[in-house]
Amino acid sequence: MSVQPFHLAIPVHDVSLARAFYRDVFNLEEGRSSETWVDFNFFGHQLVIHYHPKTPSQESATTNPVDGHDVPVPHFGVVLTWDQWEALAERLKSLGTKFVIEPYVRFKGQVGEQATMFLFDPCGNALEFKAFKDMDQLFAK
Structure with missing residues (x-):
């Protein structure tokens, strides 16, 4: 099965904490970034963490x-x-x-x-x- 990579942007209320987690826990390679977002190579797919205030689904x-x-x-x-x-x-x-x-x-x-x-x-x-x-x-x- 050959598939194209997906792109997924997710909300994070602390960019530096989430950046360290995805980089260090999963050994993900970082791509482009700014103070409010970071691209990661998520097992061949593009995962982007974006600053956003905490959402209800993140609360519980x-x-x-x-x-x-x-x-x-x-x-x-x-x-x-x-x-x-x-x-x-x-x-x-x-x-x-x-x-x-x-x-x-x-x-x-x-x-x-x-x-x-x-x-x-x-x-x-x-x-x-x-x-x-x-x-x-x-x-x-």
Whole structure:
């Protein structure tokens, strides 16, 4: 599957704190920036953090039940390879990351089986990282 990179701009109420988080926790390469925004190479996609006062969803996330877990809404993330996902999960654990949903395999033995984990950035944006051993399961019903 070949896809074009997405562009996603998210609100952050503290640009320097969010900048350090995305740069240092995920080892993301920075692109262009100013005092109020920063571009990042987010696993081949363009993620931009933009200054914005705290939003209601950053104050307290709504959740929906999925596979016995409360998934924060809204959230964003990326689908990684299985090896990338495992390496990221280990890195985040070694950094003492507080997960909303700890790394685990969701829908085990079912259609759409996937590895997933959820966490918040320091500005309250929820992130999900997932992987499939069989990428044909990405949109399977």
